[in-house]
Amino acid sequence: MKTSVEQLQAFLAVAETRHITRAAERLGVSQSTLSTTLQKLEIRLGTKLFDRSTRGCFLSKAGMALRPSLARLSQDWSQLVVKARE
Numbered sequence: 001m002k003t004s005v006e007q008l009q010a011f012l013a014v015a016e017t018r019h020i021t022r023a024a025e026r027l028g029v030s031q032s033t034l035s036t037t038l039q040k041l042e043i044r045l046g047t048k049l050f051d052r053s054t055r056g057c058f059l060s061k062a063g064m065a066l067r068p069s070l071a072r073l074s075q076d077w078s079q080l081v082v083k084a085r086e
Contacts, residue, residue: 007041008074010034011049015067018056 013023014034024034042049049063059067 003041003044005074005077007037007044008070008077010037011041011063011070012067012074014038014050014057015059015063018058020052020057 009027010023013026014020017023017026020034020038021031024031027034029037038049045062045066047062048060049066050057051060
């Protein structure tokens with residue numbers, strides 16, 4: 001299984017909003033789709049990225065450690081897309 005840009009964007013949206021439903025709305029996907037996307041990313045990375053509760057989703061230690069790198073990857077991808085279209 002490969003990690004996708006969508007998985008990185010899903011991770012970042014949930015990290016920013018701290019809420020699956022709000023992140024799903026931001027990304028224009030269903031809550032269940034977003035949850036599945038995050039589960040696949042966690043499986044791929046072999047670690048839990050969020051601590052989930054009824055109050056929201058909070059970054060786990062692993063999630064906190066990976067967030068800066070994943071944010072840079074997402075930003076680099078966005079810049080690459082812009083350059084390719086130019």
